Amino acid sequence: MRIKTSAIVMTLYLLFLLVPIYWLITMSLKTNTEITSTFSLFPQSITFRNYGVILTDPSWYMGYVNSMIYVTMNVVISLTVALPAAYAFSRYNFMGDKHLFFWLLTNRMAPPAVFALPFFQLYSSVGLFDTHIAIALAHTLFNVPLAVWILEGFMRGVPKEIDETAYIDGYSFGRFFIKIFMPLIASGIGVAAFFAFMFSWVELLLSRTLATVNAKSIAATMTRTVSASGMDWGVLAAAGVLTIVPGALVIYFVRNYIAKGFALGRV
Amino acid sequence: MSRITLSKLAHSYLPNPKGEDDFALKEMDHVWQDGGAYALLGASGCGKTTLLNIISGLVRPSQGRVLFGDQDVTDAATTERNIAQVFQFPVVYDTMTVRQNLAFPLRNRGMDAGYIARRIDQIAAMIGMEAMLDRKALGLTADAKQKISLGRGMVREDVNAILFDEPLTVIDPHMKWELRTQLKSLHREFGHTMIYVTHDQTEALTFADKVVVMYDGRVVQMGTPEELFETPAHTFVGYFIGSPGMNLLDAEVMGAEARLQGATVPLGAAYGPTTGRTQIGIRPEYVTLSDEGLPVTVRRVEDVGRHRIVRAELGGQPLNAILPEGKTLPADGTRVSFASGKVNVYANDWRVAPKGA
Amino acid sequence: MDKTQNNKAWFLVLPVLVLVAFSAVLPLMTVVNYAFNDTFGQNEFFWASLDWFEEMVTSDRLRDALGRQTLFSAIILAIEVPLGIFIALNMPKKGFWASLVLILMALPLLIPFNVVGTIWQIFGRVDIGLLGRALAAMGIDYNYTNDPLDAWFTVIIMDVWHWTSLVALLCYAGLQSIPQAYYQAARIDQATRWSVFRYIELPKMKGVLLIAVLLRFMDSFMIYTEPFVVTGGGPGNSTTFLSIDLAKMATGQFDLGPAAAFSLMYFLVILLISWVFFTVMTNLDREENR
Numbered sequence: 001m002r003i004k005t006s007a008i009v010m011t012l013y014l015l016f017l018l019v020p021i022y023w024l025i026t027m028s029l030k031t032n033t034e035i036t037s038t039f040s041l042f043p044q045s046i047t048f049r050n051y052g053v054i055l056t057d058p059s060w061y062m063g064y065v066n067s068m069i070y071v072t073m074n075v076v077i078s079l080t081v082a083l084p085a086a087y088a089f090s091r092y093n094f095m096g097d098k099h100l101f102f103w104l105l106t107n108r109m110a111p112p113a114v115f116a117l118p119f120f121q122l123y124s125s126v127g128l129f130d131t132h133i134a135i136a137l138a139h140t141l142f143n144v145p146l147a148v149w150i151l152e153g154f155m156r157g158v159p160k161e162i163d164e165t166a167y168i169d170g171y172s173f174g175r176f177f178i179k180i181f182m183p184l185i186a187s188g189i190g191v192a193a194f195f196a197f198m199f200s201w202v203e204l205l206l207s208r209t210l211a212t213v214n215a216k217s218i219a220a221t222m223t224r225t226v227s228a229s230g231m232d233w234g235v236l237a238a239a240g241v242l243t244i245v246p247g248a249l250v251i252y253f254v255r256n257y258i259a260k261g262f263a264l265g266r267v
Numbered sequence: 268m269s270r271i272t273l274s275k276l277a278h279s280y281l282p283n284p285k286g287e288d289d290f291a292l293k294e295m296d297h298v299w300q301d302g303g304a305y306a307l308l309g310a311s312g313c314g315k316t317t318l319l320n321i322i323s324g325l326v327r328p329s330q331g332r333v334l335f336g337d338q339d340v341t342d343a344a345t346t347e348r349n350i351a352q353v354f355q356f357p358v359v360y361d362t363m364t365v366r367q368n369l370a371f372p373l374r375n376r377g378m379d380a381g382y383i384a385r386r387i388d389q390i391a392a393m394i395g396m397e398a399m400l401d402r403k404a405l406g407l408t409a410d411a412k413q414k415i416s417l418g419r420g421m422v423r424e425d426v427n428a429i430l431f432d433e434p435l436t437v438i439d440p441h442m443k444w445e446l447r448t449q450l451k452s453l454h455r456e457f458g459h460t461m462i463y464v465t466h467d468q469t470e471a472l473t474f475a476d477k478v479v480v481m482y483d484g485r486v487v488q489m490g491t492p493e494e495l496f497e498t499p500a501h502t503f504v505g506y507f508i509g510s511p512g513m514n515l516l517d518a519e520v521m522g523a524e525a526r527l528q529g530a531t532v533p534l535g536a537a538y539g540p541t542t543g544r545t546q547i548g549i550r551p552e553y554v555t556l557s558d559e560g561l562p563v564t565v566r567r568v569e570d571v572g573r574h575r576i577v578r579a580e581l582g583g584q585p586l587n588a589i590l591p592e593g594k595t596l597p598a599d600g601t602r603v604s605f606a607s608g609k610v611n612v613y614a615n616d617w618r619v620a621p622k623g624a
Numbered sequence: 625m626d627k628t629q630n631n632k633a634w635f636l637v638l639p640v641l642v643l644v645a646f647s648a649v650l651p652l653m654t655v656v657n658y659a660f661n662d663t664f665g666q667n668e669f670f671w672a673s674l675d676w677f678e679e680m681v682t683s684d685r686l687r688d689a690l691g692r693q694t695l696f697s698a699i700i701l702a703i704e705v706p707l708g709i710f711i712a713l714n715m716p717k718k719g720f721w722a723s724l725v726l727i728l729m730a731l732p733l734l735i736p737f738n739v740v741g742t743i744w745q746i747f748g749r750v751d752i753g754l755l756g757r758a759l760a761a762m763g764i765d766y767n768y769t770n771d772p773l774d775a776w777f778t779v780i781i782m783d784v785w786h787w788t789s790l791v792a793l794l795c796y797a798g799l800q801s802i803p804q805a806y807y808q809a810a811r812i813d814q815a816t817r818w819s820v821f822r823y824i825e826l827p828k829m830k831g832v833l834l835i836a837v838l839l840r841f842m843d844s845f846m847i848y849t850e851p852f853v854v855t856g857g858g859p860g861n862s863t864t865f866l867s868i869d870l871a872k873m874a875t876g877q878f879d880l881g882p883a884a885a886f887s888l889m890y891f892l893v894i895l896l897i898s899w900v901f902f903t904v905m906t907n908l909d910r911e912e913n914r
Contacts, residue, residue, distance in 0.1 A: 006714035006716075010714055013714075014728055016785065017729065020743050020747040020754075023747050024747075077643070085637040088633035088637050090627075094633040100637065104644065106895055107648045109842045112848065113867035113887075115652075116874070117880070118654035141647045144640060202736040203736075204737050205867075237742075240743060243739050247731070247733075247735060256723075345808070346811060352812050361827045362826075371819075375815055
């Protein structure tokens with residue numbers, strides 16, 4: 001009996017999650033006239049025109065390329081600096097460690113809206129405006145603290161004796177860290193990368209503020225779909241579907257770690 | 268309180284077991300007497316916990332029936348069986364106080380408040396936690412938590428049986444001994460049927476009236492500690508009980524004599540012809556180093572305090588002997604003799620009873 | 625775990641410090657600079673002391689936005705936390721269905737914020753949206769572009785759609801870490817379903833639940849993109865939350881001084897509340913590891 005009720009609950013919840021996505025997908029397969037003039041649950045005649053528009057127009061598809069570039073850069077930067085820091089927090093007491101940790105976390109709490117304008121000025125003045133690296137760096141604002149937090153949680157689960165044994169066996173810190181320690185927290189690194197990817201991929205405000213042409217993200221591109229003939233709903237929907245695809249792929253790869261990952265290694 | 272009968276019981280974790288190897292528990296028929304203190308002894312993975320969970324109702328056996336008294340409880344849920352169980356790792360409700368933890372099983376059964384209060388005081392005295400009754404369980408040591416689990420297991424007076432699944436694993440050695448003694452006296456006082464799972468022979472032998480030795484999904488012997496020591500029914504029992512375990516030597520048995528390495532050993536009783544691999548078993552305690560008897564080569568002598576263990580070899584087969592305190596190794600002590608009547612005979616690992624016995 | 629005292633560990637955190645200094649401290653200083661000065665362009669600044677702060681504190685605009693923001697965060701926490709726990713309790717524990725459900729549930733979390741907005745815009749509109757059409761067919765007068773209440777309803781249900789899975793997944797991870805023996809013991813103790821939840825599941829979820837509340841609070845308090853795409857802060861100012869208001873002020877009207885003062889106060893409010901959460905959380909950690 002219990003199994004049954006939980007199945008009903010889950011079905012209802014998943015329906016709630018999936019129906020809006022389904023609507024987006026059907027809409028991306030409809031023509032604009034069908035969208036605005038008739039109402040139907042399924043596309044009357046399936047059209048791929050909307051996808052065609054995106055995949056042939058560089059101003060559309062470069063949005064994806066740009067997003068991919070700065071997201072990747074962000075993930076790499078975030079993890080590279082977060083790994084040693086998380087190790088320090090998980091293993092040592094040092095002057096001001098608690099305050100530093102909290103201060104790092106405060107950056108995760110900073111509203112992007114607060115930083116949008118100063119970022120714009122800062123990056124303009126150093127000539128980084130409208131580059132991928134500028135967006136990648138800006139996103140480290142919230143991704144580095146999060147990565148440190150996640151990695152620290154996972155590292156705390158690794159017994160300290162492992163470090164000590166390795167040092168006794170004559171490993172240098174660097175070699176120990178890369179050869180022994182990193183494989184041990186591989187799932188933690190995967191989870192941290194997943195989160196860095198996620199938050200960088202979904203963010204709009206900073207990426208829109210910091211790029212106009214060369215590094216314009218797909219999210220920003222999507223905000224301009226008003227053409228002469230009004231809203232191009234079909235293309236908008238198709239673009240939306242295409243932004244879900246990378247996320248879905250990433251989820252598929254980390255599916256076994258999702259639950260643990262969302263608990264940030266703290267269960 | 269009631270007698271527990273396992274009838275044609277077998278269990279497999281696979282949906283469609285093919286051969287005997289697929290069964291975690293091979294078919295068995297056993298009766299556990301009301302009010303007995305049983306220890307379920309065996310190495311890890313021999314099916315002890317599976318058997319325990321079948322009795323408690325957490326696992327439904329794939330074949331056979333479980334009876335409490337005359338009542339068939341095979342399909343009864345855990346709660347209907349009215350049993351208590353203590354697990355290997357402490358299970359305490361962190362947000363409750365020690366008192367609330369102990370009262371929980373009684374409160375869930377709607378017992379009278381006055382009775383609960385009295386009963387908690389008794390149990391707290393028993394596990395030595397009177398002083399901590401109003402503390403939160405969170406943050407107590409593993410020892411203390413396990414004592415709470417034990418207390419919760421014993422708080423109900425009317426249970427059919429109390430099951431213990433290696434409950435003292437996480438407890439300090441000196442505390443272990445104390446708690447075990449307490450369990451034993453509790454058993455004498457209240458007469459609950461107790462089943463105690465362990466892989467530690469000392470624990471089993473000191474706690475139980477009857478020890479049930481399991482090996483590879485089978486109950487190989489059910490008997491008093493003395494029976495297990497003197498007449499192990501299976502070579503595994505001989506090997507597992509005792510320190511070091513029983514010596515097993517390949518031999519030929521003919522009538523009242525065994526022949527090995529060209530010498531003869533008197534068996535103290537006559538045996539019929541045996542089939543399969545034939546071995547004789549002798550406890551190291553009953554092996555004496557002397558000037559006459561079977562020739563052995565002494566490899567080394569280990570001093571374990573109360574006595575010494577002589578590790579020797581007899582015609583390529585290892586043989587241990589116990590040298591009691593005060594005795595010295597004879598200068599030319601290269602021969603051993605076996606105490607008469609203490610030699611057991613095994614065919615294909617199972618004990619062969621002597622003729623007329 | 626016992627940690628060793630070692631001030632050399634600072635070298636390990638140095639890269640983070642440099643990076644964060646560049647991406648957080650410098651911009652923040654710019655904000656502070658604006659907040660205390662007035663400018664007429666050409667990088668000439670005049671000391672404005674606390675004028676901007678005074679103006680902001682006394683302005684109805686900020687107070688209204690703050691009120692709306694608090695109400696919004698309170699409502700979504702009140703819905704998402706219990707719902708998330710409920711969903712987590714009903715999720716399949718293992719096997720094919722468990723992975724499938726996990727993947728589907730994580731999906732909304734990986735959708736760019738503005739696409740979330742777009743999805744709900746398309747879904748909710750009365751002319752082309754399934755939800756809008758369905759509600760209209762049921763005779764409910766629903767139009768989120770005209771009616772503030774409908775706009776709130778849309779924005780809240782969108783946030784529930786977007787983020788409940790996060791709470792549920794966190795709780796699910798907490799539930800997964802409970803050893804089977806606890807459930808078995810509860811069965812033997814004849815505990816009710818409610819007792820099992822109250823005394824076993826809830827205490828074990830407490831840690832992850834705090835993380836969930838902290839994350840949801842912070843993110844909902846900073847929400848910008850989704851309501852901006854759907855309602856643009858309207859109708860009127862009814863869904864103008866703090867970030868939307870701030871962005872309007874800073875980039876729309878270029879009122880840098882007030883916007884900066886606004887930013888700082890905004891940041892401080894979030895900081896204060898998060899600090900409380902954080903303190904509670906570390907205290908809990910300590911209690912459990914004692």
